[in-house]
Amino acid sequence: MKCAHCRLVWIIPSEARAPSRAPLSLNATNVHCNLTILSWQPLLALHCSEWISPFSHYSVQWVESEDCSKGSYDQENTSLEPVLNISFPRPFADYCVRVSQVNVGNNTGPYSQEVHVKSPQCPPGRVLNLTAFVGLIIAQLSWNEPHSTNGIINNYTVLISTSSSSVRNLSTRNKIININELLPNTEYTFSVAAVNEGGIGQLSTIMMRTRSIESIRTMNISWTLNEVTVTWYRPVSTIITNIIINYAINEEFGNVILINNDTTRHWSHSVTIGDKYKYSISIAAGVYTNNTLINGNFTNLNGCHGNCGHGNCSHGNCNTSIPLYLWIGVGVGLAIIIIIIRRIILIIITVVWRKRCQMEASGREILLPMITRKKTGKAPYLLSTTKDINAAKGDDIVLKLCVGGEPRPDVTWFFNNQIIGDDEHYEMSEEDNTLLIHDILPMHAGVYNYTASNLLKSISGQIRVFIEKGRVEEEEEDGIMEAESDMTDHTPKIVFEGNYVKLSEFADHIELLNKSNGGKGFKSEFQRLQNFGHLFSTEVANCSENKKRNRFKTILPYDNNLLTLRPISSRGDCSHSYINASYIDGYKKKHQFIATQGPLPQTLVDFWRLIWQEDICCILMMLSITSDGGIVRCQQYWPDAIGVAAFYGPFKIIVEGINDNKVSEERIIKLSMTSSSSSDNSHKTIHHYLFKCWPDHGVPATPTSTHSFYEQIKMWLDLPPPVLIHCSGGIGVTGMLISIMIGIEQGLSTGGVDVMAIVNKMRSQRMNMIQTEEQYQFVHYVLLEAFYTIGKESITPSNLQLIVKRLGKHDEILNMNRYEAHYKALQVLTVKPNSVLRNFGLSNLPLVRSDLYLPPDEYRVVLNKKTEDFIHASYINGYQEARSFIVAESPTKLTAANFWSMIVKNKCSVIVMLCDIVEMEVDTCYQYWPATYDSERHFDFYRIKHHEMNIDNYYTQTILRVLDTQAGEEQTIILIQLPLSNIVSDELSHTERVGILSAIQEIEKIQRKTGNNPILVHCSDTVSRSGVFCVLYTSIQQMKIEQQVNIYEILYNMRTCKPGLITTPVQYKMVYLLLMRYVEEFEAYGNFEGQKKDTESIYND
Known part of the structure; x- marks a missing residue:
């Protein structure tokens, strides 16, 4: 095309050329869900000689992909304006977008540089599988994530309401919530919605009614010369807090509120010595909720005592009708109360009406000018x-x-x-x-x-x-990380808020954060880290030349702490100085760490320039190359196999060795590095640690793997070169690991730690180090394990006695011995008994002795999947077998049939009974087997026959024959009775110590003969005696086979199946002492390598 006299009069030849240039500065702005505005800089006027036809429109293309070279582009044409309002097909997805100019000849010019766009978040869909368990005054809701999250779920909103109450609004980041302070026998509506940055999703709703307060079952009323006593059955539910008694005995009326406990089963009242009484006594159970005592239905006892003729109150001096003067008194009292209430209501109505009138009048004075007059000013x-x-x-x-x-x-x-x-x-x-x-x-x-x-x-x-910082900052006060910490400050003089905690108080501090502020203590403390935002300038990282070298446009290094690369002469690919990396100070060592992002394809050479320049010898890579969804989170920057070389600019990298740990998902790669630009042909050896067990989102399930990883790499912290750490963005997991390493050094140096000040300090050197509350909380958990579990290493027969002595010594810093420290760590780090789903147990409270340690739904023993019959029992994994144990509550008369059903269906060969029938005058176990030789007992379809009994010095062994009359099958079961009653008081007698070890030997023989089916262990609470037995039995098995055992980890893992297992530090210590006694006295020397013979027992130390 050509213009005449350079005027805007166009002559279009038959062969017009396409535009020769692409639009510039393509930019995307997310407005709200389903609306993104694309804009760009239009082309300047073309010179006449360019011979292109007039501009017609723009062509915008996009494709959903992180890699712009993949996929086919969708296209949309726009008007003459350099802007387009676009609604991407999927919310919160990655798109590549580009734009070109089209002339009237329909010739399309070159496309602009692709721009990565993340479409906006939209409100999520409904949460799935909303279920509710409701008890008396509590409810537990659980649900699954919406099918369409449409973004990142930040939290869930939970609404609770009744037909007569206002809506109660709660928020949680978990997919389960416990709701307290409900009213009994009340219909509740529970609604849950997911929330992301796009807004609140649709509500999922469920309606449930709370349980009614059970009625009191009275047993008897008895009279003496001067006292009347009422006895009743104690309520089954442990939530019942009070017993309410209303009484009228002769002409004496009263009301008594008793605290419900194990001893509250009777009430006595003095009476005048005589022979004629008329009485009316009402008893009800009560529960405190929302600071109010709510009572259930009253159970009434009415009658006479004395010369009234067998309780007949229709004659004699025991007339039970209420006297006339009492009726008159009650009527007058009610009338006075009604008058007072009416007066109060009238006063309230009058005050409210006057206030409303004043507000309306005031409102008219303000609103009228706005209606009648145009806004001015x-x-x-x-x-x-x-x-x-x-x-x-x-x-x-x-x-x-x-x-x-x-x-x-x-x-x-x-x-x-x-x-x-x-x-x-x-x-x-x-x-x-x-x-x-x-x-x-x-x-x-x-x-x-x-x-x-x-x-x-x-x-x-x-x-x-x-x-x-000022001179007053040297004082040890206000929780500031000053005198307690020797951290060297290399950033601008800013003191950040902190919270220095002594190590002896660290476990209690974490528990306090977990419980305070409605369970949001960590959230409140983490939010205080956010106050400063981005502290310093990031102009270097934001300049146009360097933007392409940043993986994320919102994660940039500060100018005042930027690692600057030195250019390499004669290398065009090594001429710039920028890399997205920051120096991070250690506890006492300046520039101890370098935090950086995962390399991009265009920054691979820069990454190796950094390593060569800073003389790095240790790289910690805290992520896998790709996510579970296949998204590339870091470009691989080393060769794939041993002996293979790869070249990155002037650098040659060779893999010299690979060491994989499949259990912990760690890989250690030894790399050799040389540079062609080096005059002395020197080379470096680099150890690359790849820690792959971090999930795409969140943190590992336990802190153990992270603590173990620290133990492997801590040797590099003492060497002069910095340790290079990276994840994808270089702030989340990287910030966590650096915080842990600094915190451990501070704790070992000062006897205390200040996590908040450590994180604040890091954030002054690289923005947003530690990104989420969950990561911040996890740092505390890893530090707790590091400080409190010293000595939990594997035990061997040769070092067992030494470790037992070490664990028993008092630790001055922690102010406790190591047994107590281990136990405290377990209490914090393992799941709580009341925090797991246990809906079946809570729905069957009449069938349990106590609701403190109900079986988790995931690990409970299911008797019949169709009828869901309940038994208070859990599976526990052992050394080499899953479900090695069934830990059960000692049966009652109501549960004996289910108890035998469980034994038969799981083909148990051994029952270990660790309690007596009666202990301390309390029934602790129903006798579920025939007591004498050749006698029988029947429970539903099961006929139990006593076949043989052997009474040992330490335990009783009874052989039972069990016939399933429905299936026509018979099996032999060995009952081992070993009542460890002293465990409750944290002590074991000599007989009990020898008895439990002898019993374990006998059980091992039985299991080898019968096929290693689950061992049924039962006691009154399912966790104390049964816990010691299961952990000890598993420890002995592992010691025999592997010649080593880690008791802490065994208990840690068992608590996943049975939360709360082992209830005191002394019980935890018992396992170590019993294991040592077993090694010393019960096994031949040859079974344990390196064991010392004739060593003196230190059980009583």
Whole structure:
């Protein structure tokens, strides 16, 4: 095409050329769900000589993919404007977008550089499989994630309501929630919705009614000369808190509220010595909920005692009718109460009506001008304000704000999303809108927001306040990481809020965070880390030349702590100086770590330049190359196999060795590195640790693997070169690992740790180190395991006695012995008995002795999948077999038939009974077997016959023949009776110690003969005696086969199946002492390598 006289008159030849240039600066802005605005810079006017036809429209193409070279592009044509409102097909998905210009000849020019766009999040769909278990005053809701999350689920909103109450709103990040303080026998509506940045999803709703308070079952009423006593059955539910008694005996009336406990089963009342009584006694169970005592239905006892003729109250002096004067008194009292209530209601109605009238009148005065008069004046505008302030602790500072507008704007100040009011530190001036902060403390550091608004508009802004180090900071107070820590400060002089905790209090500190603020203690503390946002400039990382070298546009290194690459002469690919990496200081060592992102294809050479320049000899890679969904999270930067070489710019990399640990999913690669630009032909050896067990989202299930990984790599921390650590963005998992390493060094050096100050310090050197509350909490858990589980290493026959002595010694720093420390760590790190799904147990409370340790639904013993008959029993995994044990509650008369059904269906050959029938005058086990030779007992379809009994010095062994009359099958079962009654008081007699070890030997023989079916173990609470037995039995098995055992890990793993197993540190210690006695006395020397013969037992040490 050609123009005449360079005027805008176009002549279109038959063969017009396509535009020769592509549009520039393609940009995407997400507005809301289903709306993204694409914009770009239009081409400048073309010179006449370019011979292209006039511009017709733009062509925009996109494809859903992280790799722009894959997939086929969709296309949409736009108007002449360089902007397009687009609705991508899928929310929160990765798209590649490009744009080109098209002329009237329908010739398409070159496309612009592809831009990666993440489509906006939309509200999620409904949560799936919403289920609810409701008890008396509690409910447990559980659900699954929506099928369509449409983004990242931040939390779930839970709404609770009744037909007569206001809606109660709760929030949780888990997919299970326990709801307390409900009312008994009440219909509740529970609704759950998922929430992401796109908004709140659709509600899933379920309606359930809470259980009614059980009625009291009375047993007897008895009389003596001067006392009447009522006896009743104790309520089955342990949630019942009180017993309420109303009584009328002769003409004496009263009300008694008793605390419900094991001894509250009777009530006595003094009476005058005589022979004639009429009585009316009512008893009900009660429960406190929401600070109110709610009672169930009353059970009534009415009658006479004395000369009234067999309880007949129709004659004699025992007339039970209420006297007339009592009726008159009650009537007058009720009338007075009704009058008082009516007066109060009238007063309230009058006050409310007057207030409403005043508000309406006031509202008319304000609203009428707005209706009748056009808005006039000026919207608020900012004249001047204070810039960011650096202050010292104890200073008085003024945040000035000068705004204009007509009418005069109202100004409100906020800190931590809370409106600031006058208190001892804050003072606000209504005249000039300034905020005065007196005696400033580190807790006042952060971002202060303000809003100024009038009838026309509202404006807002912020001022940041930093606390500089001063001489007063040497004091050990206010939880600041100063005197307690020797961390060297290499960033601008800013002191961040912290919370230094002694190691002896660290476990209790974590438990407090887990329980405080409604279970949101960690969330509250983590949010305090967010106050400062991005502290410093990131201009270098944000410049146009370097943007392509950043994996994420929101994760950038600060200019003042940027690692700068030195250019390599004569190498064009090594001429720039930028890499997305930051120096991180250790506890005492400057630049101990380098935190960086996972390399991109275009930064592979830069990555190896960094390693060569900084003399790196250890790389910690905290992710796998691809996610579970196949997304590339890091470009592989080493060869695939031993002996294979790969070249990255001037660097040659060869794999010299690979060591895989399949259990922990760790891989150690030994790399050799040389540089063609080096004049001395020197080479470096680099150890590359690939830690693959981190999930795509969240944290590992337990802290053990992370702590073990630290133990492997801690030797590199003492060497001069920095340790290079990276994940995908270089802030989340990388921040966690660095926090753990610094925290462990601080704890071992000072006897305390300040996680908050450590994280704040890191965040001043690289933005947003540790990204989520869950990661912040996990750091605490790993540190707890590191400090509290020293000595949990594997035990061998040769070092067992030495380790037992070490564990029993008092640790001055922790202020406890190591047995107690291990147990405290287990209490914090293992799942709590009441935090797992146990709906079947809670639905069958009449069938259990106690609801403290109900079986988790996942591991409970199922008797019949169709009828879901319940038994209080759980499977527990052993050494080499899953479901090696069934741990059960000792049966009652109601559960004896189910108890035998469980034994037969699981083909158990051995029953280990660890309690007596009666202990301390309390029934602890129903006799479920025939007591004498050749006698029988029947339970449903099962006929139990006593075949033989052997009484040992330490335990009783009974052989039972069990016939399943329905299936026509018979089996032999050995009952081992070994009542370890002293475990409850944390002590074992000599007979019990020898008895349990002898019994284990006998059980091992039986199991070898009968096929290693589950061993049934039962006691009264399912966790104390049964816990010691199962952990000891498994430890002995492992020691025999592997010549080593880790008791801590055995108990840790068993608590997954049975939360709460082993209830005291002394019971935990018993396992070690019993194992040592077994090694010393019960096994031949040849079975244990390196065992010392004739060693003196230290059981009583």
